[in-house]
Amino acid sequence: GKADVAVIGTGVMGRSLARNFARHGHTVALFDVAPGRAAQVAQEHSAEGNFIPAQDPAELAQSMSTPRVAILLVPAGEPTDQAIDMLCEVFSAGDIIVDMGNSFYVDTERREKLVTQRDLHFVGCGISGGESGALNGPAIMPGGAQKAYERLGPLLESISAQFQGEPCCTWVGPGGAGHYVKMVHNGIEYADMELLSEAYQLLRYRNGMSPKEISEVFSRWNEGPLHSYLLEISADILQHTDAKTNQPFIDIICDEAGQKGTGSWTVQNALTLGAGSTIIAAATFARAVSSQRVHRDLARGVLGEWVPDTAPGGSDLLDNLEKAVYGAKIVAYSQGLSQIRTACKEYGWTVDLAKLASIWRAGCIIQAQLLQDIMETYQDGDFDTPLLLKPAISAVIKDALPAWRAVVSDSIKAGIALPALSAGLAYLDSLRCPSLPTALVQAQRDFFGAHTYRRRDCEGSFHTRWENPQRPEIALS
Numbered sequence: 085g086k087a088d089v090a091v092i093g094t095g096v097m098g099r100s101l102a103r104n105f106a107r108h109g110h111t112v113a114l115f116d117v118a119p120g121r122a123a124q125v126a127q128e129h130s131a132e133g134n135f136i137p138a139q140d141p142a143e144l145a146q147s148m149s150t151p152r153v154a155i156l157l158v159p160a161g162e163p164t165d166q167a168i169d170m171l172c173e174v175f176s177a178g179d180i181i182v183d184m185g186n187s188f189y190v191d192t193e194r195r196e197k198l199v200t201q202r203d204l205h206f207v208g209c210g211i212s213g214g215e216s217g218a219l220n221g222p223a224i225m226p227g228g229a230q231k232a233y234e235r236l237g238p239l240l241e242s243i244s245a246q247f248q249g250e251p252c253c254t255w256v257g258p259g260g261a262g263h264y265v266k267m268v269h270n271g272i273e274y275a276d277m278e279l280l281s282e283a284y285q286l287l288r289y290r291n292g293m294s295p296k297e298i299s300e301v302f303s304r305w306n307e308g309p310l311h312s313y314l315l316e317i318s319a320d321i322l323q324h325t326d327a328k329t330n331q332p333f334i335d336i337i338c339d340e341a342g343q344k345g346t347g348s349w350t351v352q353n354a355l356t357l358g359a360g361s362t363i364i365a366a367a368t369f370a371r372a373v374s375s376q377r378v379h380r381d382l383a384r385g386v387l388g389e390w391v392p393d394t395a396p397g398g399s400d401l402l403d404n405l406e407k408a409v410y411g412a413k414i415v416a417y418s419q420g421l422s423q424i425r426t427a428c429k430e431y432g433w434t435v436d437l438a439k440l441a442s443i444w445r446a447g448c449i450i451q452a453q454l455l456q457d458i459m460e461t462y463q464d465g466d467f468d469t470p471l472l473l474k475p476a477i478s479a480v481i482k483d484a485l486p487a488w489r490a491v492v493s494d495s496i497k498a499g500i501a502l503p504a505l506s507a508g509l510a511y512l513d514s515l516r517c518p519s520l521p522t523a524l525v526q527a528q529r530d531f532f533g534a535h536t537y538r539r540r541d542c543e544g545s546f547h548t549r550w551e552n553p554q555r556p557e558i559a560l561s
């Protein structure tokens with residue numbers, strides 16, 4: 085028979101996803117630009133289901149039933165554009181091209197326009213869960229035309245992760261909405277990873293705990309509200325001993341953190357939208373700072389070696405830290421979801437935040453107990469109130485605040501940097517403060533640049549003539 089889906093690109097993700105389709109009874113056409121690769125993959129996994137490897141695009145098109153569905157898992161950027169051009173040449177009206185790479189949502193919207201002009205559908209689709217997710221069930225975030233989802237939905241839902249019988253796949257919204265929410269998912273992923281890493285740092289260097297002991301703490305936390313995939317793997321990593329040196333693996337691994345783009349795109353977009361995603365930003369900058377090897381080496385020489393205060397951090401540190409990390413996790417999710425909400429208004433999408441949280445409950449990297457609570461919270465349909473200010477959630481934040489403050493102030497005194505935890509606390513203190521120092525910023529702007537200001541006591545915009553000793557105020561509107 086003919087293939088009901090094609091996978092283009094047989095790297096780690098493409099191959100895993102193709103196997104997932106095949107295991108669910110789909111006949112999978114395979115194509116890769118590297119000659120012979122598709123045939124090789126098909127042969128290696130022939131026991132798992134039906135694959136039809138194609139040597140060239142025309143053969144690929146012929147091997148598929150119509151309307152065709154082709155899923156791209158090729159590197160973001162130029163290779164994605166090339167693969168789309170290739171498929172447009174051989175596909176026909178009504179066929180669907182799905183880009184499952186980590187593409188920038190602006191590229192997705194540009195590509196959708198091009199592909200649609202040729203009477204094909206283009207769906208920018210986020211996928212999360214890494215290699216094992218792709219193989220065993222990822223979270224899937226398709227955007228693009230809703231009409232394409234009629235054909236695509238059953239196919240994708242058949243291979244996505246399931247949370248208590250519900251597929252972790254839903255149509256997210258038109259245009260670049262799918263890739264946009266995947267981008268913010270990754271921003272939140274950066275925040276989660278950094279928060280856990282900061283907790284590790286504090287337990288290690290303030291409390292003097294060994295990696296194994298910290299692993300046990302993480303495992304215990306994982307039984308409670310912090311339960312998540314990233315916490316579970318962190319506990320696992322901290323157990324691991326390097327085979328070569330017999331040292332804790334964490335002490336062997338180089339601490340310069342990499343990034344492939346999605347985290348910094350989230351931060352750049354937050355700045356463009358004026359969204360307050362400060363924890364995601366702090367987490368992203370923490371990776372950047374870690375990678376400034378030359379400056380770090382220089383700083384230790386010039387400013388002196390880092391000597392943390394390792395006098396015991398107080399017996400409540402463990403409890404306080406658990407609460408602080410949980411509070412910060414909620415604030416990070418709240419910031420990310422508010423950013424999505426702002427993007428919806430700016431770009432004309434309507435992303436259902438309850439549904440989005442529901443498909444993040446399994447399969448993806450940020451899957452966590454918290455997402456169940458977020459889903460339930462947003463079932464009220466009010467997506468404008470920030471998550472952290474919703475009744476049940478704000479009670480948790482209130483409860484966490486004193487513990488969070490104790491942790492951050494202690495760490496500052498001790499000389500241990502907690503950029504994401506500190507940023508989250510500063511955010512909450514700023515939100516609640518009725519008199520922010522930005523009044524002075526506004527006055528400075530007006531002083532040197534006549535940028536005007538608004539008054540608290542009446543409407544309109546004003547400018548003070550600062551050069552005039554009388555400082556007369558002019559009402560501008």
Ligand code: 6PG
Pocket residue numbers: 186211212213214270273342343344345346347448449
């Ligand atoms: C996922 C991940 C994945 C992402 C890496 C890269 O949801 O499965 O987000 O899509 O590519 O985690 O992230 P880095 O920027 O850290 O390399």
